[in-house]
Amino acid sequence: MDMDAKLLLGTRLRKFRKENGYSQNHIANILGVERSTYTYYETGKTVPVIFDLMRLADLYSVSLDDLLGFHADSSDPLAFGDPRQPVKTTVRRKERYLSEAVQDLSAEERQLLAYYRSAxxxxxxxxxxxxRLSRRKEHRRSEE
Known part of the structure; x- marks a missing residue:
């Protein structure tokens, strides 16, 4: 992601956070990251992993596209540009593995993961x- 896109994403993250009345510390706790890491997201120094972006979109009750600015109105100064253009992404090995491992999850399973990560x-x-106890009880019932 080029620097302009990172800065625009950071601006959008800050906008949504402030509109919802959250502190950086609160959002960092939800994501399970240090506050300084979240600050880097808002300043465009780093970009959150896709799972964190999904959680933020859910938290703010917006689509991932809206969070990233891909469906922004052309009058929106935070829009990333033409949404029909392909998006350049750099995927680290760990993120690629995780993405492949969870791409077949249902919406309910993704929500469960989001709740777990925020716990x-x-x-x-x-x-x-x-x-563990539920599975153990189920296993006992099936043996009877």
Whole structure:
């Protein structure tokens, strides 16, 4: 992603965050990143991974296209330009693997992952414990 696109994305992230009354720290906690990392997103120094962009779009109740500015009205000064042009992306190996691993998830499964990622460590442990116990009960029932 070129520098202009990063800066425009950062501006959009800041705009949506402020419109919704959130602090940078709050958004960083939701994403599970340091506040300084989130600040880099808003200043265009780095770009969030696709899963974090999806979570932000869900949080702000906008489409991913709207979050990124691809469907912005031509009068929108934050628009990225012609949405019909192909988007150049650089995908790191880890992100490519994760993308391939989850591309067949349903919307409900993606939402579950988003909730998990926004949970505190203690809540994550509770989620796993609940699932483990549920699976164990189901397994016992099937053996009877």
């Amino acid at each position: 505190k460590p203690a809540e994550r442990r509770q989620i796993f414990e609940y699932l």
